[in-house]
Amino acid sequence: AKARGRNGYRLYAPSMAGEGVERLRLEALLRRAIEQHEIWLAYQPQVDIESGRLTGVEALVRWNSAELGQVPPARFIPLAEETGFIDQLGAWVLNEACRQMVRWERAGLRVPKMAVNLSGRQFDRGGVAPLVGRALAETGLAPQRLQLEMTESVIMNTGDALQYINDLHGLGVQLAIDDFGTGYSSLAYLQQLPVQTLKIDRSFIKDLAADGASQNAIAIAIIQLGKSMDLSVIAEGVETEEQAAFLLRHGCRRAQGYLYGKPVAAAQLLAQWGVGARR
Ligand code: C2E
Ligand code: CA
Ligand code: CA
Ligand code: CA
Numbered sequence: 001a002k003a004r005g006r007n008g009y010r011l012y013a014p015s016m017a018g019e020g021v022e023r024l025r026l027e028a029l030l031r032r033a034i035e036q037h038e039i040w041l042a043y044q045p046q047v048d049i050e051s052g053r054l055t056g057v058e059a060l061v062r063w064n065s066a067e068l069g070q071v072p073p074a075r076f077i078p079l080a081e082e083t084g085f086i087d088q089l090g091a092w093v094l095n096e097a098c099r100q101m102v103r104w105e106r107a108g109l110r111v112p113k114m115a116v117n118l119s120g121r122q123f124d125r126g127g128v129a130p131l132v133g134r135a136l137a138e139t140g141l142a143p144q145r146l147q148l149e150m151t152e153s154v155i156m157n158t159g160d161a162l163q164y165i166n167d168l169h170g171l172g173v174q175l176a177i178d179d180f181g182t183g184y185s186s187l188a189y190l191q192q193l194p195v196q197t198l199k200i201d202r203s204f205i206k207d208l209a210a211d212g213a214s215q216n217a218i219a220i221a222i223i224q225l226g227k228s229m230d231l232s233v234i235a236e237g238v239e240t241e242e243q244a245a246f247l248l249r250h251g252c253r254r255a256q257g258y259l260y261g262k263p264v265a266a267a268q269l270l271a272q273w274g275v276g277a278r279r
């Protein structure tokens with residue numbers, strides 16, 4: 001029985017020790033996961049709502065542990081960040097995602113854009129631009145076909161964020177602000193950032209209701225903001241035709257979510273979107 005407080009405060013010493021061991025085990029397994037080929041990337045389609053065309057994919061890391069089964073990223077990404085393993089993991093993800101674009105192209109599927117998530121810690125230490133540069137050089141992927149997603153909180157909590165973002169921009173890659181609307185970026189600051197895309201957080205899409213409902217206000221405001229700042233806007237977590245129609249009506253043309261496809265392995269994405277695929 002675990003009585004767990006929000007701040008990691010726990011009532012019973014035995015469970016505390018148990019969780020410490022559990023965490024160490026998880027950490028040890030995670031450190032070997034790449035070489036054991038337990039880490040892989042799932043890809044989720046991003047589409048133009050009106051035409052249904054594929055505009056890109058987002059790479060989402062997966063860990064299929066021999067000992068633990070599927071471990072969700074919400075569990076191992078924070079651990080990887082705390083332990084520093086995110087440097088290795090992040091580098092692997094970047095390289096693999098860029099390589100996959102080339103493999104699909106050889107197989108006859110041209111995915112216009114690959115979106116990859118950057119974590120705060122990766123970003124923090126300034127080393128991310130060289131890493132991205134290397135992944136592009138090794139794979140020959142055109143920089144404008146790589147989009148890096150960073151959350152608002154990562155940007156706001158990183159000193160020198162503007163410098164790091166400018167370095168990335170200098171490589172010619174595209175930049176998106178992930179989970180937009182959930183953080184606290186000031187509009188003045190946003191205007192200085194060389195980003196091209198705002199990604200509306202799923203929480204605002206989930207709540208969309210009939211026209212005129214007050215909970216629609218944030219999604220509409222973000223779409224308007226994107227328009228006035230000349231940024232592209234994409235909605236995440238789109239699950240229903242109603243949500244898609246709402247977005248289109250309000251001027252958001254791009255979406256990602258279960259309505260268009262769940263994150264799937266590379267071969268499956270090819271089967272679903274490649275030559276001869278019937279959708
Ligand atoms: P995120 O970047 O906001 O990714 C979107 C999450 O929403 C993914 O969860 C995706 O599977 C899920 N999703 C997509 N469409 C729908 C939908 O229509 N409905 C619902 N209910 N969910 C949907 P996932 O794959 O579990 O990833 C969770 C988070 O883990 C990501 O959130 C991201 O912050 C992080 N993450 C995943 N891969 C990486 C990675 O390679 N590097 C880093 N640093 N973080 C990653
Ligand atoms: Ca993301
Ligand atoms: Ca997101
Ligand atoms: Ca989100």
